[in-house]
Amino acid sequence: MTDGTFTGIQPVKEIPANIRDSQEHALTLWPEIRSYIVGLTEVNRVYLVGAGGSLSGLHAAQYFLDRRATTPVTSVNSDEFYYRASPGVGPSALVIAFSAAGMTPETAKAASWAQERGAAVVAVTLNAEGTLAKAINTAFVARNGDGNQILLQLLALAILEREGQNVSAELSALTALPAATETAVRAFEPNAAKIAENMKDVPVTYLVASGSLQGMATTFTSCFLQEMQWMHAATLNANEFFQGPFEVFDKETKSILYLSEDETRPMAERADRFLEEYSGETFRIDSRELELPGIPQELRAFIAPLVFYPIAFRLAAHYAAVRGYSLEGRRYMWQFAY
Template sequence: MTDGTFIGIQPVKDIPGDIRGSQEHALTLWPEISSYVLGLPELNRVYLVGAGGSLSGLHAAQYFLDRRATTPVTSVNSDEFYYRASPGVGPGALVILLSAAGMTPETAKAASWAQERGAAVVAVTLNAEGALAQAVNTAFIAKNGDGNQVLLQLLALAILEREGQNVSTELSALDALPAATETAVQAFEPYAAKIAENMKDVPVTYLIASGSLQGMGTTFTSCFLQEMQWMHAATINANEFFQGAFEVFDKNTKSILYLGEDETRPMAERADRFLEEYSGETFRVDSRELELPGISPELRAFVAPLVFYTISFRLAAHYAAVRGYSLEGRRYMWQFAY
């Protein structure tokens, strides 16, 4: 921990060597996940629950389910979930909770409460010994965050499978994901360095996104920039951008724009046209430009948020290198009781 201490400009850390292995490990859990969801006696609603980066990490799965599932699904902050105490949380509900380290007390409390209410409760985490995994009867354990994202999409596919939908093409895309992610991340490195160098000292970082990439954008600004780099930052939905936020943009404003390949791409393209004319430099991270070998064109939108998860981590690593603040450092989090 740096406890908020400047450690000096550093060379960027190497790309982690466990990305591919973690995704491949997560894919081996598909039979277990499918069996669990198919074996539920009743399923008529789904809650996706987490806090902070884990809440935004649920967004891609929710987007996919919103597009494909007939089963109603909602995502909610862990403490909100507990204190709202929805009467829908009970038999027939599936509650999926995400916590990477598995030690977020609000998420563990929410899990215990939902299980006591008779809901089917599943944890997705990296820590089999953590408070979250220990609070539930069923936990799927990944090796890193890239694996967590795969597990969440597998749970979403299992829900569709239970509804009678054919998910074989999506499963084939996930099988190709580990190699595709490696290729995309390697190719992204020079652009990540360019973005970090140009954006490292802006007074406020605005990141604009839509659809399945909204959560990945929020993870980047709230976790990597606010939490780990102590930078003022915000992710703005591409349509919400035109409901007020665009008024603060001018030729001195720099921003980042995530463009996906899902159905909401026209929203991001509309924002892009405005930024091109009225704003300063915009750094576009466009899913269409990613090299994704083995992924068929019709499935690129499905895997894009999982790849963006990984490249957002790499972008954060480049920020840490040029700003001199380790991603492991915190000023307040974990430093004392709050």
């Protein structure tokens, strides 16, 4: 593990070979997930709990549930969840605690506290032996982050099915996702190389997004750029962009724009029109341009965030190659107690 010092410009790492395998493995957990959620006695509120990249990784599931579920859903940082101590956390609440590596102490503490309050608590993680999985009774374990994203959406689908909704179309789309992801990620490589080369030295990276892609955008700026590349970066909601941030944009400003296919696309298109006229170069990653064989048109918006996840990893890999900084380097994280 490097300390983050310059390691030299180098060829980009190959696309990981385990993306499809992890997604396919996650799909096999559907019967177990469905049985657990449908079997709950009462659920009148859902809390999605995580920290850092895991918190932003919950966003796609929250967006989907906000659009479809009648059960109220709240997404909250792990420590905020614990210290707020909402009286709604009790026997009729479902808490989904997410920690990819499974070792985030704040998330394990929050999950354990919720279980002690009588809530139904499940973990989504990569580590069956991690502190989160060991802190509670039920954990669904994926093989990598792509699998985690599927598990979160399967939990969302189970919540909808518990409400009496038909989720067969979404399940069918998820079955087609592994092959579609392979196609989309490979097709994205030239665009990833272009963005990284052009954005590698900007003073601040602004990434504008909306809707179901907001979380994936935050993961990229806060985890990949700030945490792993030590770059100044921020994700801007496409409407919040017009509530102040657009004032710092001029013809010298470069930025990245995520365009979704969900209901919030007009927000991103509005930002795109402004950027086209008043800003410098904008690098667009448009969900509509993704090659997603086997995914019906009406389900592309549901699937897109799950594809943007590996795409973000590929974009980060290209940044690491052209900047010469390993994605494993940290200045503070894991280096000492804080």
